[in-house]
Amino acid sequence: MEEKIQIGIIICDRYRSCAGGKCFRSLRNRQGAFSRYRSVPVEVVGYTTCAGCPGGNVEYAVEEMKKNGATVIHLATGLIVGYPPCPHLTYFREFIAKRYEIEVVYGTHPIPQKYLLMHKSLGTWSGPGWEEITRETQTDEKTRLLYD
Numbered sequence: 001m002e003e004k005i006q007i008g009i010i011i012c013d014r015y016r017s018c019a020g021g022k023c024f025r026s027l028r029n030r031q032g033a034f035s036r037y038r039s040v041p042v043e044v045v046g047y048t049t050c051a052g053c054p055g056g057n058v059e060y061a062v063e064e065m066k067k068n069g070a071t072v073i074h075l076a077t078g079l080i081v082g083y084p085p086c087p088h089l090t091y092f093r094e095f096i097a098k099r100y101e102i103e104v105v106y107g108t109h110p111i112p113q114k115y116l117l118m119h120k121s122l123g124t125w126s127g128p129g130w131e132e133i134t135r136e137t138q139t140d141e142k143t144r145l146l147y148d
């Protein structure tokens with residue numbers, strides 16, 4: 001059996017009361033950014049919010065997640081799809097990767113269809129860098145509708 005991957009998830013504090021339903025369902029089903037673990041066992045070793053703009057908890061939470069075994073940090077899909085998307089998204093990724101020498105992945109569950117349509121109509125994701133940011137969570141329409 002392949003070695004288990006241990007991950008930490010950081011969510012946007014706007015969704016602090018979220019019970020993690022979409023993230024955990026997509027992890028179980030290996031959808032969205034979790035499809036990369038299709039044939040690998042995964043354990044969530046940390047789940048927390050950024051603690052509110054500008055994300056002060058990012059500095060500390062990852063240290064604890066890493067101590068607990070995390071080798072990959074997922075910046076939850078809420079950071080990508082919020083209105084507006086988190087303005088610190090790319091900074092968080094760069095900071096975490098540099099400071100903790102750990103892989104950082106954009107997203108968790110598939111982007112829901114309603115968010116995709118709204119951001120397309122707003123042109124939110126048409127600028128540079130967004131193709132990479134949304135790549136792992138775009139999926140197909142059928143899957144996106146399951147996460148609306």
Ligand code: SF4
Pocket residue numbers: 011012013014050051052053054055079085086087088089
């Ligand atoms: S927008 Fe970014 S910094 Fe602000 S609460 Fe959400 S994740 Fe944190």
